[in-house]
Amino acid sequence: MSSVQTTGNVEKFNYDDGIVKKFTLATIIFGLVALLVGIIIAFQLAYYPLNTQLPWFTFGRLRPLHTNAAIFAFAGNAIFAGMYYSLQRLLKTRLFSDKLSNFHFWGWQLIIVAAAVTLPLGFTQGKEYAELEWPIDIMIALVWVAFGVNMLGTIIIRRVKHIYVAIWFYIATFITVAVLHIVNSAAIPVSMFKSYSAYAGVSDALVQWWYGHNAVAFFLTTPFLGLMYFFIPKSVNRPVYSYRLSVVHFWTIVFLYIWAGPHHLLNTAVPDWAQTTGMVFSIMLWIPSWGGMINGLMTIRGAWDKLRTEPIVKFLALSATFYGMSTFEGPLLSIKSVNELGHYTDWIIAHVHAGALGWNGFLIFGMIYYMVPKLWKTELYSKRLANIHFWTATIGILLYIIAMYTSGFTQGLMWREVDAAGKLAYPDFVQTVVRVVPLYWIRGLGGVVYLAGFIIMLFNVVKTIKLAPAVQTNETEDEYVPYVKTPVFGNPDQSFSHRVLEGAPMILAGLVVVAIAIGSLISLSPMWMSSSVVEANYHDAITKPYTPLQLAGRDLYLREGCYTCHSQMIRKTVGDVLRFGAPSTIEESKYDHPFQWGSKRIGPDLARVGTKYPDLWHFRHVRNPQEVVNGSIMPSYSWMYKDKIDFAILRKKLSVMKILGVPYGDDDVANSESWAREDAKKIAAGLVAEGAQIQDDREILALIAYLQRLGNPPASIGGAK
Amino acid sequence: MDIIWFLVPAALMLGLGFLGVFIWAAKSGQFEDLETPAVRMLFDEKTSEEKENVK
Amino acid sequence: MKLSNRSPVAVVICKHCNSLIPSERKGEFCCNGCESVYGILMNAGLSEYYQLKEDGVCFKAPKPIQHQALRFEYVTPVFKNKFYLEGVHCSACLWLLEKLPQMMPESVKTCSLNLNTSVLSFELLDLSHINQVAQRIFDWGYTPHLISDSDQVDLKIEKENRKRLLDLGIAGAITSNVMLMSIPLYSGVKGNFQTLFEVLSFVLAIPSLFYSGRVFFKNVYSGIKTKTFPIDGPILLALLVAFFFSTYSLVVGTHQLYFDSLTALIFLLLASRYYLARLRQSSQMNLGILDFFQSKFTGKIGDLEKLKIDEKIQFDGIVRKGEGWCDYSQFTGESDPVRLHAGDPVYAGTVFLDASQDVWVEVQKIGNQTRLAQLLQKVSEIQSKRTVTELVSDQWSQRLLILVTSIAVVSLAYFLYLGKVADGISRILALLIVTCPCALALATPLVFTLAMKSLLKKGLLIKDPSSLDRLPDVEDIYFDKTGTLTEGRLQAEVNLSQISTIDQSALYSLVRLSRHPASRAIERAFAEQKILTKVIPWKFFEEKMGVGLFANQGDDYSLSRALITKSGYTESSFSKNGIEICSVILRDQTRSESKRIIKELMDRGFEVHILSGDHEKPVQSLASELGINHYYFLKNPEEKAKIVQGSIMIGDGVNDSLALSESKVSIAVQGGMEAAIQSAQVYSLKPGISLILPFVDTARLVRKTLRQNFMMSTSYNLIGAILSLSGHMNPLIAAVLMPASALTVFWASMIRFKERS
Secondary structure: OOOOEEEOOEEEEEEEHHHHHHHHHHHHHHHHHHHHHHHHHHHHHHOHHHHOOOHHHOHHHHHHHHHHHHHHHHHHHHHHHHHHHHHHHHHOOOOOOHHHHHHHHHHHHHHHHHHHHHOOOOOOOOOOOOOOOHHHHHHHHHHHHHHHHHHHHHHHOOOOOOOOHHHHHHHHHHHHHHHHHHHHOOEEEEEOOEEEEOOOHHHHHHHHHHHHHHHHHHHHOHHHHHHHHHHHHHHHOOOOOOHHHHHHHHHHHHHOOOOOOHHHOOOOOOOHHHHHHHHHHHHHOHHHHHHHHHHHHHOOOOOHHHHHHOHHHHHHHHHHHHHHHHHHHHHHHOOHHHHHHHOEOHHHHHHHHHHHHHHHHHHHHHHHHHHHHHHOOOOOOOHHHHHHHHHHHHHHHHHHHHHHHHHHHHHHHHHHOEOOOOOEOOOOHHHHHHHHHHHHHHHHHHHHHHHHHHHHHHHHHHHHHHOOOOOOOOEEEEEEOOOOOOOOOOOOOOOHHHHHHHHHHHHHHHHHHHHHHHHHHHHHHHHHOOOOOOOOOHHHOOOOOOOHHHHHHHHHHHHOOHHHOOOOOOOOOHHHHHHHOOOOOOHHHOOOOOOOOOOEOOOOOOOOOOOOOOHHHHHHHHHOHHHHOOOOOOOOOHHHHOOEOOOOOHHHHHHHHHHOOOOOOHHHHHOHHHHHHHHHHHHHHHHHHOOOOOOOOEHHHHHHHHHHHOOOOOOOOOOOO | OOOHHHHHHHHHHHHHHHHHHHHHHHHOOOOOOOOHHHHHOOOOOOOHHHHHHHO | OOOOOOOOOOOOEOOOOOOEOOOOOOOOOOOHHHHHHHHHHHHOOOOHHHHHHHHOOEOOOOOOOOOOOOOOOOOOOOOEEEEEEEOOOEHHHHHHHOOHHHHOOOOEEEEEEEOOOOEEEEEEOOHHHHHHHHHHHHHOOOEEEEEOOOOHHHHHHHHHHHHHHHHHHHHHHHHHHHHHHHHHHHOOOOOHHHHHHHHHHHHHHHHHHHHHOHHHHHHHHHHHHOOOOOOOHHHHHHHHHHHHHHHHHHHHOOOOOOHHHHHHHHHHHHHHHHHHHHHHHHHHHHHHOOOOOOOOOOOOOOOEEEOOOOOEOOOEEEEEEOOEEEEOOOOOOOOOOEEEOOOOEEOOOOEEOOOOOOOEEEEEEOHHHOHHHHHHHHHHHHHHHOOOOOOHHHHHHHHHHHHHHHHHHHHHHHHHHHOOHHHHHHHHHHHHHHOOOHHHHHHHHHHHHHHHHHHHHHOEEEOOOHHHHHHHHOOEEEEEHHHHHEEEEEEEEOOHHHOOHHHHHHHHHHHOOOOOHHHHHHHHHHHHOOOOOOOOOOOEEEEEOOOEEEEEEOEEEEEEOOEEOOOOOEEEEEEEOOEEEEEEEEEEEEOOOHHHHHHHHHHOOOEEEEEOOOOHHHHHHHHHHHOOOEEEOOOOHHHHHHHHEOOEEEEOHHHHHHHHHHEOEEEEEOOOHHHHHHHOOEEEOOOOOOOHHHHHHHHHHHHHHHHHHHHHHHHHHHHHHHHHHOOOOOHHHHHHHHHHHHHHHHHHHHHHHHHHO
């Protein structure tokens, strides 16, 4: 902590700009990375050969890298930059601890680097936006706590009495994300970079989307709302349109966070009442969200000319507009009938990117253009370039979302279209794929244009920094007369413990987190003891747990990110049933740690693919999809034919699954290696008999075993012993 | 679906936790004046240049 | 309000306050006040103020600084204080004022400004520095008025608001969660999860009802104690029925729960009451600061102050030296000046008249301790404590309540008899909820608040709002004459050009040495008739109070005191050497607006009368001048009181206090403040009867609005009752519809008053 000089009642102190600079630069660098990866995967969908034959370069492995980079590396660093900048100034105090700030920064970047390394290598937990494996999860928790302590500490030692609304949003972000992360990441490790989710099937679905939606809400919305309430007023020099409204809408949101989540699971196997609740709740959320948007936009009233002249204001205003759009579209998509059309399609992608590129991206850009000159104590190199960036980025977004809306509606409509005889009008899934591939090119182009704008910004920022005065301090001076703290609970003359209660609220917040964390851990134990459905043992199970070989195959499915293109949840809709079979039940995925219901259908649903095709079909398909399905955009996975199955670890895997409540017997676990080898040999033999060339211990065999088991057909290979 | 036994009470606890913070905020006067803070935050710290000019 | 950066070459706007610079003034400022403040700020290194002003936000139009040399002398026994500041209008003001601790590090520890209320709260480091602080603030262009800690009303309001907000917040958090949990229940969840949600709803409903909802229990209890049927009666009944029935259903397993309706109702009711309370407070805010004399005060307790002529005295005290005349008319309504001797008390608010010698007064009470300030304080306290009593509309609410409750009870009995308990409960719950006279009960005070607010803006202090309620039922208006319809100030009627120049000088020289109202009236006549005379230095001069003025310079001159003569007029006789030269008729000038107002009132259907203690002739001539047919003269206070019973009385002064307290509606006009405030329901801060019209019109508007509210309310209730009893309305919908309907009633009321202003 740097020195505070006191003259009379005025305290002179410095803000830590260094940390903000660091985070800002990280934001730009990783934003670039996120966009680049995004463009790569966009074009991989348009032109499958771009997947190459490098295992770490396929769509399935890069897509999580893109989402993690965009959310945690780009948006994450941005919110830290913005939060640390605004927090200090709103509270008229320097950050609580420089040490924590640095730990936070370097820890976060380390996490990103770890992600960048592990994800392409296939180390994944197989859950969206929570793919990072358990050691990194722990790191996230630690760094997050450091961030929280740093922020709460700053709030406690603040000099301004009133806690501005933006800071309340930051607090809510910290607390909620902490809880979500801890709960959703609950897993039991198998090895250094492999673990199984503590939850399975529908439970996992609910937890995952409780996390997933709230990750959007409390990572991509609340901190940004806080930033909006800081940067918009500052950039137009007007107070928030209705401060009262912003306070009301904050508290409304945080009192109310139960049922965010199920709108990602509409029409699935989740019970109807849960779906309805999720739907109603999501629709209700529209009101406070638009309150926020209106508040943000109306703040510019009286200064509309700034919209014309200042690129910062342009970005911020448009970001609020995209926020409004997305928070209207979201509730719209939460209506069951609308969702029926949109789920699994590119409409969702359009929705996500309007929000990510428009709401988040633009706010970040506005913020960067605001902060960089101030941090480096200079002027922006070129306003004109910033304006060009704005228009370029806007065009980029428009290209992107128009392409994806078109694609999404096309997919949704084609998938469910039936002819006069009541049969599917497009019985081959690939027909719908081929139809939208041209739109993928346009989407890719949109991304390129957006990236171009980004590069313009990068150039502008670099030039700005270069033009900055040579002597840079990473501190900004300020002075303030602190308010006199009065304890809320208790008498100022009382003992130490009572004086400590001065900071009660923040400590309370911390205690809440701890309590919930502990509480969640405790509550998890019954889960592991297996709940309402009591299985006697493996052999009597209605739904059979995976055999060791199938489990190995499942883990390969996760590793390659197959779930990014394929779903495993047949909905109770006509289109789904006609195309894929009987609707999926909760029963069927009850041993799936993690669940793999999926959220996108770039390829067809696989819930009942088991025994639909012979083993040879899968053998040929995975090696060269285009050979088997004309027009397919799936990459080929040739290394799976050369790499060997890790049999040795199967025992560990099964024992972990056993702990998690899957009814394996002790001998099942003990014999897992030999059991798997046997099954593999059988499959290999069958393939060889059909003319294929394959050793009996290659990965593809495990994958085939798994795929053939999907849908739990009675006579699946590798089933009952 | 047994996860509901955890999710609902957990979310409730979270909500009630925030309620506790709300109570603290109300008691310590955070809601006294909901107009002036919006204006106060507009003032920037003086840059060193400006400070020089004043002197 | 943004100043253009590209301003024209000619500087037209004041650099400090942005108002137009008068054409005759040179320089960059509109007045000396602004110029000096600018200098002060620049020298103190606070030039940023002007930068902020330029691009900042303006809330009110700035005013030029009226620079007076003011001294501040507060005595403050506490460290924490509040100033109400005049002149706060923009964000730059906020910045500037919160710089106080930095600019006065030995005096001010912390300070914070509330832009909404223009109140600066600050903490002193040294109690004796308060005056320097006030001075500095004043130097910066803001006039501070101390709000002392004895203003308990303010603190109480703050505390109450906090409590209400807490209750509301808790109710809101609970309601939203219970509502969410009822969705699965409505969507058909069964089994253990159903139990989970039901139990959680129950658990959450408990603090909602028994903590946030305790205000309903309190109101019903106090209603029972005072033997009035409490408005919250049916509500509480509904809440309790809902709660206990739902609990019973939960335990027994019949799944008919109303926890969502219950919590929703509590939340919505608390929300509407909170909103209403805030609205009321904003109309009362201004009454808390009534220290008109603070800023001009120039002494402290124990000082010996010399009284200044023709100025309002700023303090209470005792005459220590000298003698003089004092005009008490502002205070008590006495038009005759009062002679002060050593040992006599002197009061803030009165005007000192006599210039013949210096009068020294020892200061005893200042600021809020003066009799005058105490009086005004009392008014504001009464207003804040006041509950709306005995309004006609209240009676209707009562009847409605009793009716509805009876219906509810009877229906319940009927359903119990039929064995359809659950159905019955649902219906009567809906009935009780939807027919709550809350709309009326809340809207009525709202209407009165809005009316009082708009009248306060115009200058009418309403002590008793029932006056607004009663007025439309009254036809007769009685006006007092002196000071109400007339100026209360004598006008001398004399044709000065008829008398010789020497005599003119003599008359002028006589009256200029006297502060008697009659003398001054004659002096004014000279000015009005534009007669310039020489001043005669008297060899001998004497003013005999009650007899007249006597002087000699060669000749004997005298001016007798005003007497009612045979003609019926009040005359003063001017004589030289015992022979009358002329007589001066002294009359009280009619106020300019009186005639117009009277006509308007008669057009509105009122019977206007004059009620005076004066002689017939002046009363009659006034009546005919104003076009009034009925007039009473030579009435004493008791007679007056008898006449005005059941009617509207408008008057002032000590003479009228009895009549004012006896009439049905009483309005006191500035002049006899102390007594009038005690006895009248309404007090006009402006002299004359110009504010009567707005009062009458507003009272009628109130009545109209109340009637409108009644109709709306009744129709809602009727429809709601029918739907409820026939089973088409469930309690949850009722809980939402009822406050919604109340809101429409509110808005309809507010629209009416908005259109007016």
